[in-house]
Structures are given as C-alpha cells and as structure tokens.
Amino acid sequence: MPIGLIALALGGFGIGLTEFGIVGLLPEIAREFAVSESAAGYLVSGYALSVALGALLLTAALARFERKTVLVGLMVLFIAGNLVSALAPTYGILLGGRIIAALCHGAFFSVGAVVASEMVAANKRGSAVALMFGGLTAANVLGVPLGTFLGQQLGWRSTFWAITVIGVVALLGIQALVPRTAAAAGGSLRAELAVFRRGQVWYSIVLGVLAFGSVVGAYTYIAFTLTEVTGFAATAVPWLLVLFGVGTFVGNYFGGKAADKSLDRSLMLFLAVLTVVLAVFALTAQSKVATVVALLLMGTIGLAAAPGLQVRGMKYAQDAPSMASGATIAAFNIGNALGAWIGGLALAAGLGFVAPLWVGAALALVGLAVAAAAGASARRAEPTAAAPAPVEVAASETR
Secondary structure (H helix, E strand, O other): OOOHHHHHHHHHHHHHHHHHOOHHHHHHHHHHHOOOHHHHHHHHHHHHHHHHHHHHHHHHHOOOOOHHHHHHHHHHHHHHHHHHHHHOOOHHHHHHHHHHHHHHHHHHHHHHHHHHHHOOOHHHHHHHHHHHHHHHHHHHHHHHHHHHHHHHHHOHHHHHHHHHHHHHHHHHHHHHHOOOOOOOOOOOHHHHHHHHHOHHHHHHHHHHHHHHHHHHHHHOOHHHHHHHHHOOOHHHHHHHHHHHHHHHHHHHHHHHHHHHHOHHHHHHHHHHHHHHHHHHHHHHOOOHHHHHHHHHHHHHHHHHHHHHHHHHHHHOOOOOHHHHHHHHHHHHHHHHHHHHHHHHHHHHOOOOOOHHHHHHHHHHHHHHHHHHHHHHHHHHHOOOOOOOOOOOOOHHHHO
C-alpha cells in the first residue's frame, strides 16, 4: 500500500479521537457544567450533525481544488476547533468548538477516501479505504481509552489539548507524505448533485444512517451502562473501552477484505450479527463477563461495515466520487446523531441505561431489511443497465 495512506490514517486518528474521545468523559463534563446526561450527549450528536453538514457543503465547495491542499486546510480547521474546546469556559462554547472541529471531519474523510481509492487498483479499493479508516479505529483502540484516562486524571480539558497536539502532527504528516492529486476534472456542482437521482445512492445513504446509528446509539451512553448497570467503577471505563476499540480495529480490517469479495452480502451479514449482539448485550448487561465479550463484539461487527458502505457509495456514483463519498460520511454522522438522540430520549423517558442498546438493535434490524432491498434492486437492474465504467486515474496523480 502507498505510504500516503499512512498519513491519511494519521489524520483519521486525530479526527476519530475528537469524535469519540469525549464519550468516556461525558459524566465529568456533565458534572462541571451542571447539565443532564442527555444534554451531555448533545456534544456527540451536535458534533455528528456538523460532520454531516461539512461532508456535503464543504465537499461540494472544495471539489474543484487540488485535494492535498484541501486536506491540509481541513486539518487547520480541526486544530482550531479543538483549541476552542480546550479553552471553553461554558457548555455552549464547548459545543461551539466541537462544531468547528466537526465541519472538517466529513470533508476530510470524503476527500481522503477518494484519494485513498485512487492510489490503488480497483480491486483493492475496499482495503485502501479500510486502511485510511484504520486511523479512526486506532483512535478507538488507543486514543479513546487513553484520552478518557488522561481526562479523569488531569481534567477533561487536558484531553482536548492532547488532541490539538495530535492534529499538528497529523497536519505535518499529510503535508509530507500525501501526494498531490488533481481535482475532479471539470465537474460542476449540478453534475455532482445529479448523483442523488440514483436509487442505489439513496440506498447507500440510508444504510449508512442505520448502520452507524445502531452502533453510536449504544456507544454514546456506554459509560453510564458500564457504571450504573454492570457495576464497574468509573476508573475501569477507559480500559473497558479498549475492548471496543480493539474490536473496531479488527472489524475495520476484515470488513475491507469482505467488501472486496462480496459487497452487499457482507453488509447484510454484518447488520444481522450486529442486531443479535446488541440485543444480547442488553439482556446480559448486568453480567461483567458477558459485558466484556459484548463490548468486543460490538466494536468488531459495528465498524466492519464502514469500508463497504464507503465503497458502495462511490460504486454507484463513479462520475462524482467526492460527492458520493461526502454523502456517505454525512449519512454515517446523521446516523450518529440519530442514534445518540434516540438513545437520549430513551434515557430521559426513564427506560434505563440499557435502553440505548435496544435502540441500537432496532436500528440495525431495520438496516438489515434495507440492505436486503438494496441488493435485490441492484440485481434486478444488472441485466438492463451496464455497470458504471471504472474511474481511470492518471499516473501523475498517484506519484
């Protein structure tokens, strides 16, 4: 794999830490700003909605610019947002800093996914995207637990200072290692938006919403589940999150391999297993042993679908890959917001700290039905419509 993919993964690590690193710190933040658990969850859902907005609007606005320059500019925005968060004197300003950082998130992954897929042969695109997203999963394996531990020991602001430093390192890595690539050739905004007339593009978007909504709906409030239901001490939460993170790393890797072999079938399998895992987790959350196993499986299955969903979005919009990639990232984060919001409603309704797990299971089950319908629709269209021609990449763009 090209070394530039490592730089993209480094940027993904910093951004992934910003998105999910706050999950283990929500109880501390809620106490400092005297807000409810569900209000603290808005720091996750508000971030996710901003990611979706940036994924669509910034990706479209920057489509004509050279992609390496775009990635560097987005990392600068990311650093600025985390500085605001680290210095925030109020809950509202903290939320504002999260929104600033989030605006770069969606565009970074949408542009980065296109760059990653163009660096390799067509039959390796799932693996290349998985490697780029490996930074995101590495943030779950190492960054989130360590960020939570750092925040608990030195205050939650120290985590944001650490993320800011990581952002600077990532910026330097991208500048040094990512090759310059051409912008989309002659694409107009109207041509980019035309991809939304295609049914399979919308299937991919809905699948992204449901798949990520199911995982994040459960994960956003997992610190409360672990302490209030399972009975773990708060100090154990960072190390328990390592299990989830290890699972996401493994799932992302094998998910990319599975997407290269059988795209739609792998997505259906992952959603079916995720439904079962979350339901069993909800039923056995009072058992520490069962919870440990469930955390590992939730991470493994939950993130295994990500590379396939990203590749699926670009597969049916190869004439506008940046917009299709951006739409997929937006879908992921609309799902994040939806899952966190519904999970928060369930908590506010007094349904208990296992309710977000049931929310996740329900969303995954609906996603399975949508995946089955999408696959059937694609098979019906195959005899009458030729597959889109693969995008050719000039040799100069990959050097």
